Amino acid sequence: MEIELSTKEFNLFRQYIYEKVGISLSEQKNTLVKGRLNKRLNQLGLTSFHAYYEYLVRDTSGEELGFFVSAISTNVTSFFRETAQWKWLEGALLTILQSKKEKKIRIWSAGCSSGEEPYTILMFLQENLQNFESWDIKILATDISEKVLSHAIHGIYEEKQIESLPKHILLKSFQKIGQGNNIKYQILPSLREKVTFRLYNLVTDPFILKNNQFDMIFCRNVMIYFDDVTRFEVIRRFTTIMPKGAPLFLGSSESLTTHRDTLKLIGSSIYQRL
Ligand SMILES: C[S@@+](CC[C@H](N)C(=O)[O-])C[C@H]1O[C@@H](n2cnc3c(N)ncnc32)[C@H](O)[C@@H]1O
Known part of the structure; x- marks a missing residue:
């Protein structure tokens, strides 16, 4: 079952991601964040985006931040690109x-x-x-x-x-x-x-x-x-x-x-x- 992401929760992620990575997520990205991170919440056994937010902020190693960024952006690359x-x-x-x-x-x-x-x-x-x-x-x-x-x-x-x-x-x-x-x-x-x-x-x-x-x-x-x-x-x-x-x-x-x-x-x- 898909976990819902409220506007309030989304704004917490927006603020945090801007401060930590300089990425400004527009309001329209709510669906993208929800879609791409639902699987991650399931993997971690979390039942709400608020719980995931706390997990993300508490992880001072930066590992989860890297995961979050990979999920909402792209790692696409190739040999001899450009x-x-x-x-x-x-x-x-x-x-x-x-x-x-x-x-x-x-x-x-x-x-x-x-x-x-x-x-x-x-x-x-x-x-x-x-x-x-x-x-x-x-x-x-x-x-x-x-x-x-x-x-x-x-x-x-x-x-x-x-x-x-x-x-x-x-x-x-x-x-x-x-x-x-x-x-x-x-x-x-x-x-x-x-x-x-x-x-x-x-x-x-x-x-x-x-x-x-x-x-x-x-x-x-x-x-x-x-x-x-x-x-x-x-x-x-x-x-x-x-x-x-x-x-x-x-x-x-x-x-x-x-x-x-x-x-x-x-x-x-x-x-x-x-
Ligand atoms: C689309 S890939 C580009 C890879 C390669 N430079 C190329 O052009 O093929 C973008 C990479 O930037 C990394 N990235 C995004 N924000 C970053 C940040 N604030 N600091 C360091 N790396 C970041 C992502 O994790 C991702 O692997």
Whole structure:
């Protein structure tokens, strides 16, 4: 039986989610929240949304918050998503790296979901960097959802997720695991070890990265649910850890009308630090 969500209860979630994640749920989202979370309430043996609200607020680990966000938004991702951006990067990579004194590359995939984005970055570098192995490459990959991160850490994907990848990339990046009808593809340990996955809420977690510099930041299809104030602040923080010339990649449906003094549009939803 479906558990009802009253307007009063819905407003509690709205307020909490806005404060914690910067997502502003419109009043019309009442049905969506009710529909998507009913199963979760059943799993937890809870009989009202008020009880679930209390459960969510009490969970200081952030795990349930990640679950909530996954339920009301989307974790959809794929390898080499936003083809135009990878094409652009093919032409721009050498210029981005030319001023480096050391053979060291640091990249942040913020809102990495189940790992396709950070692993694509490595596959891309493997294809486009001369002497890939001689570079010290570290990718920081963060997300608010523990569930997607645990998938990402293992780096195991179904055949349909990898079937569009060129054969030579497949061979260099994955190992087959399983048997019979249960064959899966796992990212090779030599690539996985270059990625550090971390639970990190872009909106409320302290900005621990302020002493870092990233050669590139990917934050694609993450801020679509954020309101303007939240998006402004998240982007402002990014600009403080990008050296001059570094690109910031957003999702193809995302564009910036702010930060014109620090970021310039140079490609399809790609902004360069001025
Ligand atoms: C649609 S996926 C995008 C994945 C990948 N960047 C891409 O473009 O394919 C959005 C991801 O952002 C994460 N996310 C949403 N709000 C977040 C927040 N406040 N802090 C960190 N991650 C967040 C979600 O958990 C989800 O995995």
